[in-house]
């Protein structure tokens with residue numbers, strides 16, 4: 001827990017709750033502090049304080065007071081409201097799913113600034129109109145790579161050679177030579193698309209996405225990454 005006192009924290013709202021007493025409780029992913037619950041007593045009653053600034057996915061500065069018992073919200077300065085996401089139900093649902101994954105997997109009070117950056121990066125690109133399923137792959141892959149649980153998409157896990165086409169073997173990818181039996185191949189073009197989607201800088205990705213027709217089946221690959229992520233917590 002933080003020392004008693006006033007703080008100006010940077011973060012993003014992951015969850016929002018109103019209690020029956022009219023309090024607003026926010027679960028915010030903060031830079032340097034990780035995810036924490038913040039309470040704004042009575043903020044949901046009468047003339048509502050903070051307006052729309054307590055909605056999930058709001059990025060900003062949060063003026064807080066840490067008492068001996070809990071963290072209180074005093075003011076919010078919105079930096080990004082991600083309006084293009086908010087007004088599109090499909091994008092909003094996508095972004096809320098990412099927020100939910102973070103709620104499920106991040107440890108309260110543990111700083112994870114790299115994951116915060118990865119989240120910001122994908123939301124920014126979603127707001128700019130890039131494909132949601134491609135960005136979900138990027139979001140999951142970069143997060144998991146940071147935690148050391150992402151499969152290697154560059155090299156065969158068995159022989160270490162550079163992957164051209166690849167095959168899943170459990171949670172890792174192997175090359176054609178190392179493959180023992182059947183299984184659907186990830187063709188070279190598809191694999192290189194997965195690599196680009198995960199590894200390009202924000203600026204290069206925007207350029208690249210304009211000039212390609214997508215081949216990769218992101219729904220499958222995103223499901224695979226989510227399974228690996230889930231399993232990595234059971235071990």
Ligand SMILES: [Zn+2]
Nearest residue numbers: 156159175178
């Ligand atoms: Zn191999």
